[in-house]
Amino acid sequence: MDKKRVLITTAIDYTNDVIHIGHAYQKILADCLARYYRGVLGKENVYFLTGTDEYGSTNQKAAEKRGVTPKEHVDEISSKDKAELDALNLDYNRFIRTTDADHRETAQKFFQKVFDNGDIYKGSYTGLYCEGCEAYKTMSELDADGRCLLHPTRDIQKVEEENYFFKWSEYSDFLKQLIEAKGFVLPEGKRREMLGFIEQGINDLPVTRPGYKVSWGI
Numbered sequence: 001m002d003k004k005r006v007l008i009t010t011a012i013d014y015t016n017d018v019i020h021i022g023h024a025y026q027k028i029l030a031d032c033l034a035r036y037y038r039g040v041l042g043k044e045n046v047y048f049l050t051g052t053d054e055y056g057s058t059n060q061k062a063a064e065k066r067g068v069t070p071k072e073h074v075d076e077i078s079s080k081d082k083a084e085l086d087a088l089n090l091d092y093n094r095f096i097r098t099t100d101a102d103h104r105e106t107a108q109k110f111f112q113k114v115f116d117n118g119d120i121y122k123g124s125y126t127g128l129y130c131e132g133c134e135a136y137k138t139m140s141e142l143d144a145d146g147r148c149l150l151h152p153t154r155d156i157q158k159v160e161e162e163n164y165f166f167k168w169s170e171y172s173d174f175l176k177q178l179i180e181a182k183g184f185v186l187p188e189g190k191r192r193e194m195l196g197f198i199e200q201g202i203n204d205l206p207v208t209r210p211g212y213k214v215s216w217g218i
């Protein structure tokens with residue numbers, strides 16, 4: 001039988017600003033898990049990934065505010081983030097940056113493959129957009145004042161734009177089947193939450209941003 005192999009990843013952090021003490025928690029937990037699995041499965045069977053998420057309007061705006069180019073901005077923040085993680089003595093296999101050449105290439109290939117498969121189409125969309133999340137929000141994801149629960153200091157924008165969409169709705173049954181298997185998502189409470197989310201009905205997802213709004217992207 002093949003030996004089990006494990007991939008552990010942290011969230012990769014937005015480079016709008018340098019990470020802070022609050023980020024240490026999940027990184028240290030992930031590092032503990034990686035060290036544990038290396039002990040149990042052998043070093044070669046464990047891959048621990050962390051890094052920075054560097055494209056999009058949040059990063060572009062942060063750079064504009066500082067009067068530097070997006071690339072200069074993300075280079076600086078990313079290297080500061082990495083120094084913070086190294087100060088915690090995290091034993092990661094790779095610190096990935098979404099601006100890395102191999103990541104750019106893989107993202108493009110992946111997008112093309114999904115497009116060729118007929119799962120991406122062009123459409124227009126009116127929605128409530130949170131720049132902090134870089135995501136559209138439903139009314140249930142906003143507080144009583146119409147603000148993002150995660151970014152209560154930012155204004156939610158009503159946006160209409162032409163985008164390419166991923167046919168996420170067509171994968172409802174597939175996802176449901178996966179997640180219905182007990183133990184597929186842990187803890188159990190989160191598994192139920194995900195099932196509840198799918199049962200509400202999944203909407204297709206805009207997977208591009210118009211170039212006139214965001215030039216800093218793949």
Ligand SMILES: [Zn+2]
Nearest residue numbers: 130133148151
């Ligand atoms: Zn938000």
